[in-house]
Amino acid sequence: xxxxxxxxxAHLMRRAGFGLxxxxxxxxxxxxxxEILEDVLHPERFPAADDDIYDRYQGTVDEHEVHSAGLWIHxxxxxxxxxxxxxxxxxxxxxxxxxxxxxxxxxxxRQIDMFRSVGLGNFRTILLELSMDPAMLYWLDNNENHKDQxxxxxxxxxxxxxxxxxxxxxxxxIKMAARAFTGWTFxxxxxxYTQGSYPAEFVFIESDHDDSEKTFLGETGRxxxxxxxxxxVKQPATARFICRHLYNFFVADEPQVPxxxxxxxxxxxxIDIMTQAFKDSDGEIRAVLRVMFSSDFFKQAKxxxxxxxxxxxxxxxxLVGTEPVPASDITRYSAATTFMGQILYDPPSVEGxxxxxxxIDGGTLTExxxxxxxxLADKNRIGVRKIIEALETQGExxxxxxxxxxxxxxxxxxxxxxxxxxxxxEDVSVDGDLSLSSMGDSANASDRIVSLLQxxxxxxxxxxx
Amino acid sequence: MSRPHALLxxxxxxxxTLGMRRVTNHPTDVAVASDDTIYVLNRHALGGHxxxxxxVDPGENWDQYLPRMGPDGWGDGExxxxxxxxxxxxxxxxxxxxxxxxxxxxxxxxxFISKWGExxxxxxxxxxxxxxxxxxxxxxxxxxxxNHRVQKFTKQGKFVMSWGGIGQGDGQFNMPWGIxxxxxxxxxxxxxxxxxxxxxxCEGKFLFxxxxxxxxxxxxxxxxxxxxxxxxxxxxxDTGNDRxxxxxxxxxxxxxxxxxxxxxxxxxxxLMTNAQSLRLREMxxxxxxxxxxxxxAVRVDDKGRMFVADFKSxxxxxxxxxxxxxxxxxxxxxxxxxxxxxx
Numbered sequence: 164x165x166x167x168x169x170x171x172x173a174h175l176m177r178r179a180g181f182g183l184x185x186x187x188x189x190x191x192x193x194x195x196x197x198e199i200l201e202d203v204l205h206p207e208r209f210p211a212a213d214d215d216i217y218d219r220y221q222g223t224v225d226e227h228e229v230h231s232a233g234l235w236i237h238x239x240x241x242x243x244x245x246x247x248x249x250x251x252x253x254x255x256x257x258x259x260x261x262x263x264x265x266x267x268x269x270x271x272x273r274q275i276d277m278f279r280s281v282g283l284g285n286f287r288t289i290l291l292e293l294s295m296d297p298a299m300l301y302w303l304d305n306n307e308n309h310k311d312q313x314x315x316x317x318x319x320x321x322x323x324x325x326x327x328x329x330x331x332x333x334x335x336x337i338k339m340a341a342r343a344f345t346g347w348t349f350x351x352x353x354x355x356y357t358q359g360s361y362p363a364e365f366v367f368i369e370s371d372h373d374d375s376e377k378t379f380l381g382e383t384g385r386x387x388x389x390x391x392x393x394x395x396v397k398q399p400a401t402a403r404f405i406c407r408h409l410y411n412f413f414v415a416d417e418p419q420v421p422x423x424x425x426x427x428x429x430x431x432x433x434i435d436i437m438t439q440a441f442k443d444s445d446g447e448i449r450a451v452l453r454v455m456f457s458s459d460f461f462k463q464a465k466x467x468x469x470x471x472x473x474x475x476x477x478x479x480x481x482l483v484g485t486e487p488v489p490a491s492d493i494t495r496y497s498a499a500t501t502f503m504g505q506i507l508y509d510p511p512s513v514e515g516x517x518x519x520x521x522x523i524d525g526g527t528l529t530e531x532x533x534x535x536x537x538x539l540a541d542k543n544r545i546g547v548r549k550i551i552e553a554l555e556t557q558g559e560x561x562x563x564x565x566x567x568x569x570x571x572x573x574x575x576x577x578x579x580x581x582x583x584x585x586x587x588x589e590d591v592s593v594d595g596d597l598s599l600s601s602m603g604d605s606a607n608a609s610d611r612i613v614s615l616l617q618x619x620x621x622x623x624x625x626x627x628x
Numbered sequence: 629m630s631r632p633h634a635l636l637x638x639x640x641x642x643x644x645t646l647g648m649r650r651v652t653n654h655p656t657d658v659a660v661a662s663d664d665t666i667y668v669l670n671r672h673a674l675g676g677h678x679x680x681x682x683x684v685d686p687g688e689n690w691d692q693y694l695p696r697m698g699p700d701g702w703g704d705g706e707x708x709x710x711x712x713x714x715x716x717x718x719x720x721x722x723x724x725x726x727x728x729x730x731x732x733x734x735x736x737x738x739x740f741i742s743k744w745g746e747x748x749x750x751x752x753x754x755x756x757x758x759x760x761x762x763x764x765x766x767x768x769x770x771x772x773x774x775n776h777r778v779q780k781f782t783k784q785g786k787f788v789m790s791w792g793g794i795g796q797g798d799g800q801f802n803m804p805w806g807i808x809x810x811x812x813x814x815x816x817x818x819x820x821x822x823x824x825x826x827x828x829x830c831e832g833k834f835l836f837x838x839x840x841x842x843x844x845x846x847x848x849x850x851x852x853x854x855x856x857x858x859x860x861x862x863x864x865x866d867t868g869n870d871r872x873x874x875x876x877x878x879x880x881x882x883x884x885x886x887x888x889x890x891x892x893x894x895x896x897x898x899l900m901t902n903a904q905s906l907r908l909r910e911m912x913x914x915x916x917x918x919x920x921x922x923x924x925a926v927r928v929d930d931k932g933r934m935f936v937a938d939f940k941s942x943x944x945x946x947x948x949x950x951x952x953x954x955x956x957x958x959x960x961x962x963x964x965x966x967x968x969x970x971x
Contacts, residue, residue, distance in 0.1 A: 215821075218850075218868075219803075220726075221673075222654065222671075222940070223653075223654050223672060226654075226673050350912075350913065351911035351912045352912060353908075353909065353914060353916065354904075354909060355649065356649055356902065356905045357648035357649050357892075357898055357899060357905075357942070358889070358942055359649055359940055359942045361912075488756070491674055491727040492674065494673070494674070
């Protein structure tokens with residue numbers, strides 16, 4: 164049976180990151196939950212990703228979006244700042260921007276970098292950065308939002324999907340927001356032919372900005388985009404909407420976003436607590452996450468979220484181990500998430516991905532299980548080898564129940580349902596106890612261990628975070 | 629050939645740009661043949677190829693050029709992650725591949741000749757081979773990046789010796805990349821993650837180290853390439869600082885290059901038939917387009933031309949060294965101190 168403290172840490176690290184292996188968890192066992200949480204909440208305490216190595220080996224990453232996505236998954240696996248990548252993934256989901264519209268990969272990569280940089284900060288800053296982000300400006304046509312010909316696309320989604328949610332603003336508010344963001348655009352970057360593409364930079368064109376008086380959410384003034392953001396951030400609906408997003412991403416699956424004005428949260432009290440933290444901190448995302456990760460509702464929500472494909476793939480790769488130098492075939496990581504229904508850098512719409520059980524259908528479940536089983540098939544992978552070695556130090560032999568329990572621990576403190584556990588023990592029992600004493604049997608022993616690991620990652624429980 | 633006593637350094641003007649996107653995609657190294665054909669080693673996300681370019685626009689004779697040598701793949705004569713390329717006196721191209729852990733030999737038409745190298749960390753085995761160079765005695769030096777060492781082979785791939793090991797001390801390396809050999813068979817290594825150039829004799833004896841981490845003159849940020857010209861001047865592709873730096877044979881800083889690209893002949897032809905690109909260029913600030921972006925290799929030929937593999941700008945930038953050799957009778961003795969005496 165798993166130790167409660169270790170289970171809590173494993174849970175935290177699956178949600179705030181991409182999971183830890185059992186051996187990593189054991190190295191944390193002597194530290195308090197709060198101590199670990201503070202480290203998680205402060206990525207800057209740990210070294211940043213080695214971008215020089217990525218550039219040396221994957222310097223062609225701007226050529227293809229599958230490459231950018233593959234490299235991002237590699238970062239998720241190797242980062243010492245897991246929440247930095249996780250919060251970037253969160254905002255990528257909420258502020259869903261597709262690379263496919265413009266294929267300007269510099270901008271897409273920079274947007275994800277921006278999420279890494281400000282994603283744990285103040286929501287006002289996040290919205291401001293988003294509103295100046297060339298990838299977003301192009302994605303939602305704000306470059307076409309002119310003083311004499313407003314385009315409401317960004318203004319609408321800013322309210323509907325990025326901050327307040329349907330039902331808390333009027334069509335007139337959308338029109339006013341759009342007018343306030345006229346002139347917010349980017350400089351034309353040098354086109355990619357013939358010397359490759361160049362980054363785009365935000366620019367405010369005052370002559371194209373509608374500086375007239377506007378009434379927005381009950382306030383009147385000659386508002387610019389920044390004023391609109393200030394007004395949005397102080398709305399109670401904004402705090403509640405963003406906290407529900409955070410809850411859905413980090414705590415437990417909620418209905419899909421379009422239903423949020425119809426269906427109440429699964430745990431209204433939890434949303435209340437988080438909303439209060441948002442208000443108390445004036446919109447500091449880190450403060451909301453601290454309250455959320457420390458709460459009982461979080462600790463009681465184990466295995467109540469279906470892993471997104473990115474979480475599943477990154478988690479499996481962390482388990483089996485990969486080299487710090489990104490492999491030449493990292494696109495197979497992004498291919499895997501694509502087959503599972505998540506094309507990183509290319510969400511299906513501005514609404515982001517539908518989450519929870521919508522990640523799972525007959526096809527995607529097969530992909531998820533097959534990916535995990537295939538990755539674990541090679542007993543020479545660094546992570547698999549470590550698990551085998553760890554089991555081999557357990558004594559002379561392991562009974563089937565000991566083997567299953569220890570295996571579940573080593574793949575990341577996976578809590579097994581009693582039915583699943585019993586079935587696995589029965590399966591392992593066919594070959595009796597696992598003998599660890601004889602060198603002659605070591606090949607057979609390692610094969611049995613690999614087989615068990617493959618069974619564990621095929622379990623229903625492994626599909627959940 | 630001996631080095632001149634001194635030089636009158638007259639200038640180092642930009643000469644021309646070669647290549648463009650789709651033709652020289654992510655150039656990672658350059659080799660110049662005796663007939664002035666320029667071989668450009670290009671790297672793809674998962675593959676690579678060599679492009680042969682004329683130095684002078686051949687007009688209507690382009691069909692003699694631009695063969696794509698070495699398709700993507702794991703087979704003989706194919707590449708996954710090619711890094712460096714050198715042309716030997718028999719006009720054979722030696723190309724390192726850091727994913728396939730081997731050196732591939734092809735002829736100038738791209739026909740496969742042979743390959744050597746096995747993955748591993750034992751003598752003669754390779755892990756991420758990067759830079760490659762050949763000395764006057766036909767020995768091949770390989771920067772064995774992920775084994776943090778230099779290995780010396782015969783041209784047939786027979787192991788001769790190695791030196792190095794991970795570390796920051798003299799003679800140690802951290803993921804070495806570019807490598808070159810001068811006319812005295814001394815070896816220069818771009819010690820990539822230690823942000824320095826190290827010089828050795830051909831037996832691996834440490835001679836000196838050049839540079840340190842930083843962005844100032846004489847400092848490096850992940851240098852990828854190194855070469856030496858006939859005068860002993862050392863050129864460093866200071867990849868992370870988007871520049872090339874030039875030093876004299878003693879390591880004294882001389883000059884830095886940031887890129888001065890114009891449009892290559894083929895770029896001009898392409899753009900003249902693309903109204904959309906022409907319009908967008910007119911709307912853009914074009915100044916950044918001149919500059920290097922992650923230059924990965926620098927090679928200087930016997931005509932004093934400096935070729936820079938401008939990796940992220942899909943092209944090669946070429947400069948011309950203008951220097952007049954001086955003998956001892958033409959230049960004053962080296963003074964002990966600088967002077968403010970007006971000449």
